[in-house]
Amino acid sequence: MVDLTRTYDVLVIGGGNAAVCAAVTAREAGATVLLLEHAPKHFRGGNSRHTRNFRGMHTAPTKVLTGAYLEDEYWDDLNRVTGGHTDEALARMTIRVSAEMTPWMEACGVRFQPALSGTLSLSRTNAFFLGGGKALLNAYYATAARLGVDILYDAEVTHLHVDDGFVRSADITYRGFPATVTARCVVAASGGFQANLDWMRKYWGDAVDNFVIRGTPYAKGRVLRDLLDQGVAPIGDPTQFHAVALDARSPQFDGGISTRLDSVPFSIVVNRDGQRFYDEGEDVWPKRYAIWGRLIAQQPGQIAYSICDAKAFELFMPSVYPALKADSIAELAHKMGLDVATVEKTVADYNAAVQPGRFDSSGLDECRTEGITPPKTHWARRIEEGPFYGYPLRPGITFTYLGVKVNENARVLMADGKPSANLFASGEIMAGNILGRGYLAGFGMTIGTVFGRIAGREAARHARN
DSSP states (O other), X not given: OOOTTSEEEEEEEOOSHHHHHHHHHXXXXXXOEEEEOSSOGGXXXXXXXXXXXXXXXXXXXXXXXXXXXXXXXXXXXHHHHXXXXXXXXXXXXXXXXXXXXXXXXXXXXXXXXXXXXXXXXXXXXXXXXXXHXXXXXXXXXXXXXXXXXXXXXXXXXXXXXXXXTEEEEEEEEETTEEEEEEEEEEEEOOOOSTTOHHHHHXXXXXXXXXXXXXXXXXXXXXXXXXXXXXXXXXXXXXXXXXXXXXXXXXXXXXXXXXXXXXXXXXXXXXXXXXXXXXXXXXXXXXXXXXXXHHHHHTSGGGOEEEEEOHHHHTSSOOOSSOOEEESSHHHHHHHTTOOHHHHHHHHHHXXXXXXXXXXXXXXXXXXXXXXXXXXXOSSOOOOOSSSEEEEEXXXXXXXXXXXXXXXXXXXXXXXXXXXXXXXXXXXXXXXXXXXXXXXXXXXXXXHHHHHHHHXXXXXXXXXXX
């Protein structure tokens, strides 16, 4: 039975990967730890429930990764997808520390698949969890329970009492009843505000009515808003978020990774006016999939359509919802509710621009277009072999990038630049320090794991001192 009258060494707010990593690490360091998860037990884990992999630096092949993935290449990948909107010192530290994480994860019971093959091209960069994100979380929670971490579900933090950078207590609602918790140190790991549509509407207007929140419905940003209102330094652009193209038929909340569509590189994508609007073959999919949600969010009605033919249909992972199928482009356009003549012309113009070249579905190839805007830089092949397939696409929001500013010890910084006396942060609530824009597959889990470990270690150390 959890005793809410005691003063814990470390209070962890959140229940996802970053939170549990912090809680386990703090407990391993000898601290008494209370973890508060807003969701009920069967929904525990935040967005981490839907994850699949961890991007880790390594200097040689491992049991679960091929080749080598060194710091400079990792950094170059991150720098390109963020367009330079990242703190290089924090990013490089995260990259280096990622090389140390998989042995600790395995010691906590996490198991990994053999190196992945196929169109995602991730066997060298990303380690995949055996059983996915839920299995990872189950392993961490079992470890936390074994070590003696106290855990409360259905426990929402409603207010942190911050006095000159020092958190004195936390007001919570536990199973509908108010309570107050005290701790010597606090780790905020409670995610972004993507499930708070009213807050999202402030930046995107009525377009949010067409957004799909692919992760947890509990990410309301209440702790983030509370901290920013009390003088914590913000970081990140509030209009930026990690968003992917997912099936427009998905549920509004919590559909998870299975609703994502990976057809884009091997198709053309048109908006509701039947026009292409971006290079579908700009780079390999793990480096570009997370730009497509934002691209679609900027289109009329926040909707787009992926169109491919029979020879491309087997090249990407199967979809949860069946593709729209037709014997002609005209029939497919009609099924998608698009102007038939416009779509036929778009496809014809694209086909005429396709140049001969070596096709390679597993890497950057020589198949491109000429004389058309936007171009298709790779994997450009004529759409001509029936049957033809299409998917309706919506922006699927994963997490927002507005967060709290931290230093290399995961200590939260106040608006005056001074570090908080006893407040730390990990995961999506601080990811904007490193991810100011764009995304790199598996890197959110890297940030959460690395900074969860740092926050737990530093909070425990500070509490003991």
